[in-house]
Amino acid sequence: MDRSGAAPRRGAILPRVLIILAIAGVGGAAHSVLVPVKLRMDATETRTITLPPQTDPELNGDDPPIVPDGQSGTDPTTASNSSSNGESLELGQYITLDQARTLWEHGLAQFIDARRADEYAAGHIPRALLCDPSVMYTSPPEFLVMGLFDPATTTMVIYCEGGSCDASENVGRFLQQAGFTQVHIFRDGFPAWSAAGLPTDTGAPTPMFGSPGGL
Amino acid sequence: MKALRIAESVVLLILRLALAGVFLWAAVVKLGQPQAFADSIKGFHLLPPEGDHLVVLATFVVPWVELVAGLFLLLGVWTRASACVILLNLLAFIGAIASVLARGISTKCGCFGETSPFCPDEISTCNIIQNAILGAVALISIVRGGGLFSIDGWAAARRERRARRRDPDSK
Numbered sequence: 056m057d058r059s060g061a062a063p064r065r066g067a068i069l070p071r072v073l074i075i076l077a078i079a080g081v082g083g084a085a086h087s088v089l090v091p092v093k094l095r096m097d098a099t100e101t102r103t104i105t106l107p108p109q110t111d112p113e114l115n116g117d118d119p120p121i122v123p124d125g126q127s128g129t130d131p132t133t134a135s136n137s138s139s140n141g142e143s144l145e146l147g148q149y150i151t152l153d154q155a156r157t158l159w160e161h162g163l164a165q166f167i168d169a170r171r172a173d174e175y176a177a178g179h180i181p182r183a184l185l186c187d188p189s190v191m192y193t194s195p196p197e198f199l200v201m202g203l204f205d206p207a208t209t210t211m212v213i214y215c216e217g218g219s220c221d222a223s224e225n226v227g228r229f230l231q232q233a234g235f236t237q238v239h240i241f242r243d244g245f246p247a248w249s250a251a252g253l254p255t256d257t258g259a260p261t262p263m264f265g266s267p268g269g270l
Numbered sequence: 271m272k273a274l275r276i277a278e279s280v281v282l283l284i285l286r287l288a289l290a291g292v293f294l295w296a297a298v299v300k301l302g303q304p305q306a307f308a309d310s311i312k313g314f315h316l317l318p319p320e321g322d323h324l325v326v327l328a329t330f331v332v333p334w335v336e337l338v339a340g341l342f343l344l345l346g347v348w349t350r351a352s353a354c355v356i357l358l359n360l361l362a363f364i365g366a367i368a369s370v371l372a373r374g375i376s377t378k379c380g381c382f383g384e385t386s387p388f389c390p391d392e393i394s395t396c397n398i399i400q401n402a403i404l405g406a407v408a409l410i411s412i413v414r415g416g417g418l419f420s421i422d423g424w425a426a427a428r429r430e431r432r433a434r435r436r437d438p439d440s441k
Contacts, residue, residue, distance in 0.1 A: 083331030
């Protein structure tokens with residue numbers, strides 16, 4: 056026996072360690088069921104995008120097309136390599152109204168509307184695609200199924216009804232699971248966009264194939 | 271010799287209470303703010319997005335390990351085993367922090383919730399040093415046990431007295 060008078064047999068330590076871990080494991084697992092924790096999407100690294108020359112669709116009177124696989128305007132890497140007007144945009148995980156507007160005006164990002172289909176139909180950011188978080192796992196959005204965008208190069212901007220914007224966080228995590236690495240959240244969402252007098256569209260999403268908003 | 275034994279037990283008691291206090295505090299803070307701790311774990315980027323359920327599990331299991339081991343250590347029950355659990359915990363933390371540093375990720379530790387008294391800034395070598403010091407204290411408890419001023423010590427002394435009563439000739 057140890058002189059400190061507190062020594063169990065050496066062989067007794069391992070079972071005791073396992074018992075302590077088992078008690079903690081059971082307690083922790085039960086606790087995790089009782090208390091909900093909402094995981095935010097993984098932080099998107101801050102990136103600086105050099106803006107290309109102005110291609111404001113409103114000025115041109117034309118909507119820039121949604122180009123698959125990030126082969127043109129939706130690709131910030133391409134944007135930073137092209138001739139620019141010297142301005143740049145620093146994007147963190149959450150972006151402001153001004154940043155969202157700049158990305159939209161330059162066609163540098165694909166906007167995703169993380170609201171319900173009826174809310175989308177009532178008003179949305181032009182060219183935004185619908186991804187209803189309540190059905191995205193059972194009925195994935197068409198742009199994902201059809202592989203319209205290259206996950207490695209396409210900048211995604213997600214918005215919803217503002218506030219804590221949990222729907223955007225959920226869609227962001229969903230897109231990250233699908234492999235998208237450049238996912239940003241426009242937290243103030245559609246209310247701030249429309250309040251700023253920026254262009255909006257109405258109407259249900261045009262189905263690429265199948266039913267609107269999903270497969 | 272007895273004085274030396276008492277002095278050693280006093281030192282062991284102080285170290286044990288300090289270590290238990292730190293871990294109980296960390297556990298209570300984490301369990302009080304599970305969302306903040308979950309965000310901290312996510313910030314470590316140790317798991318791919320598919321592993322989110324493990325992040326949720328770790329959000330509660332890690333502080334529960336600290337809580338149970340801290341309570342055992344505080345009382346001096348199964349002192350060596352609880353110190354061993356704490357040492358394993360600290361080694362895991364050191365590994366996770368080293369991984370974050372190696373990948374150049376800038377994030378907060380979340381070791382004591384929003385407040386990090388010892389290493390208040392972003393994760394750095396300070397956190398590794400902090401955990402190494404706590405690990406050294408845990409190692410002392412593993413090697414020397416809880417001392418006289420612990421339930422383990424009290425139980426051992428009782429066993430010794432009984433054995434002496436049964437066999438007065440033995441030492």
